Amino acid sequence: MTGALLSIENLSARSRGPAGVPILRNISLSLERGRIIGLIGESGAGKSTVAKAILGILPAGIAVTSGRIVFEGRDLAALNERALRRIWGEDIALVPQDPMTALNPARRIGAQLTDGLRLRRGLSSREADTRALALLEEVQIREPRRVLRAYPHQLSGGMRQRVLIASAFALEPKLIIADEPTTALDVTVQKQILRLIKSLQARHGTALLFLTHDLGVVAKICDEITLLYMGKVVAQGETSEVLGQPRHPYIRALLAASPRYDRPHSEFAPVPDSVFESMRAEILASDTRS
């Protein structure tokens, strides 16, 4: 998979210690430049762990046991923090999940936005401010000047998330990892943010790894989809294929379980336990085999 921007090859990880359990099971993933992959799975399926592994910020209790994470030809898992620091912000950026805690309450928005610009691009504060204003306008924030001088607590959740998105795109990275960026927001705001992310991505040509547990989100903006369960890839491929012609019982069940807003009186059918049990059995069996 030489053309890919990011190529995860057989990545496995487990928790440290004698009672270690597998967290990631032989995950492979290929992300091309400018494409959007949805990494979907329920809580605990391993999405965040994959993201942390890519960024190199796995918690102390989890260790990569095999596989490679190849970004532009370099194995990220083998790099130390100093080398990673050069890639962070420049080539890979993160849009975090919780806009309430991701911004420093003691610093103005402008300062936090222009950080990277002044550090990496050597811009003067005036130049950086101008660029920051342009970014804020791009994420459709009204009164960008006021927001620039404001503190995080003065902004709503939706506005904060826009700021975080702007911050991620600031240095024009090649890859952005969006960690459930709409989960912490109101439903009404979620749609706007999704559209925003999609349009920014298209305009800047950034590759996007979109972590979510919401199939609806995936269907709307992702080109490809990788479905995780218990740290293992259960389904992978073009969105239209995977969702349009669902082969795996889990996907079928998930699709059936999604609430349909256009048919308010339709039956709500949760994923049957049998589906989970059979997946679990299969995964644990393949564990002992490998």
Next chain:
Amino acid sequence: MNNSLAVIRRLVQSAATLFGVGIVVFILLRVVPGDPTAMMIGPGASADDVIALRARYHLDEPLLLQFFGWLRSALSGDFGTSISLHRDVMEVLLSRLPATIELAIAALLVAVAAGVSLAVLATLYDRRATAGIINVAVGLLLAVPDFVWALAFVLLFGLLLPVLPLSGRIDPTLDIPFHTHFILIESLLTGRMTVFADIAAHMVMPVLALAIPLAAIIARVLTASLSEAMEADYVLLARIKGHSRLRLVLQEALPNAIGPTLALTGVQFTFLVGGTVIVERIFAYPGIGNLGVDAVINRDFPLIQGLVLAFGAIFIVVNLLVDLAVTALDPRLSHA
């Protein structure tokens, strides 16, 4: 507008506290067992002299009248005459206060610089041995009060390394006229560097003795706050943007950690000022602290009253400033 109301309320509270201090001092000194006049009079005084003295200090009037008399003169700045020094109390206080202020401020600056640096270092090298060493050292420093440090310095620099002057504020042979009593600042501003160096040399030990306990407390509290702040999500996000660890500590964590440290520093600073009483004594430093011990031994009531009120006023002002600073520094409080 909320802010100014709160400030005014604090000011009124402070005034009330100062008033309370005054009352307590007044009562304390009036209910002293033993006749205060006994100390004020030399031997061979006649009974008439005693009566005259008692009349002059209103000691025979009912307590309430005495209090109002004292209050009236206090509000006009007249605290009476010092019995032991035979000078106006206000004048004595004003002439000695600058020395103590210079000492206290210098100690504060040293303590903050040292304390913050130690805390930042301990946080920077969090997982390595350096942090452990700093923590243990700070723990030891914390246990030793300024009194003991002062004495230790006397031993060290008086006996083993006699490089620093052990007493006084300035070399008595340097007969230089000064306009104010802030001779450290004045000599610096007027460019008299040798004089400045001499005064500074006299200040080294008392300042260090006062500063070390405060620095240790600042280091301890700030290290804890910094470690907590470093766990925040926004620090992780800043790290992912590629900032160095030093930037993370200084730019992201420090502004959030400084609040509680500031409040504590304010409180501890008042203890530092209280510590000048004994540290000035040990180094024969001519400030108001040194004055206090003599005043008490000599039972110089007017002077004691003036001194306690002066210290009380310093405390209250410092507390007020700290409250204002803490409010100003937290954007959530000032930019609601």
Next chain:
Amino acid sequence: MLEQAQGRASESVREKAPVTPRFALRLPVARLSDPRILAGGGFLCFLVVVAVAAPLIAPKDPLEQDLISSLLPPAGLQGADPSHLLGTDDLGRDVLSRLIYGSRTALFVAVTAATLACAIGSVLGLLAGWYRGAADVAISRLVEIWMAFPPVLLSILLVAVLGPGVHSVIAAIVIIDWTRFCRVVRAETMSQGARDYVIAAKTVGFPRLNILLREILPNVMPIIVTLLSLEMGIAVIVEAILSFVGLSVSSDVPTWGGMIAQGRQILHEGWWVFAAPLAALSATVLAFNLLGDGLQRALDPVRQR
């Protein structure tokens, strides 16, 4: 919701009822082996033994002057007399014996003053934090005014007013430092009072004094014990300062502070007169602080690093 809470409360009360109510200190004995506690506590035990057995172990009479043998250096240095292990002062008095007797004053003042301040401050703190209302307002305002006074100056002032002597020193320390206990105990009482089972007990209708004594107090005790240890260290210092200035016990009773003051005058001729009591003082204060620090870590699981 209230009925649920009440139901839960009466259940837990019923569960607890059969147990004989006892005043439990809740000291986790296992963690008391912290090196800090052992080092600090060990030194202090040694010091107590020295102080109590002073007449038996002091080699000489601390007041005995011998002007012929004045300013003898400690054993090991040139000109020393082996019968004066730590040398003599300018009046020929044995430094070691004075040091040993000095520990009596130090410990007596430390224990008495700290315990009294602790008792008064803790009681007021418990009352203010538990009963709140007018009592709390009055006590808090009192503490605030009290704390506006510079401690050292106030202690000197009080001793001057009360006249020199051990009782004045103790009174001064108690009068100044009870506020420290009051503040901390009040805060801790309030935080303990906010816990679920306490609120439950109140709702069920347990007499408030009972709850205070049986639920709150045992949980506040660890902090009180820690503060007590630290306060003793402070008391030793205050006594030393007061005797340094000459306002403590009468001058024939040897005190560490007095020895330090005397030693400062003859620093170049007899540095040991200055250094020995300074070392003893430092070690004692350090021991109290180590003990307090160790107790804090052992008794408060949250703050354990």
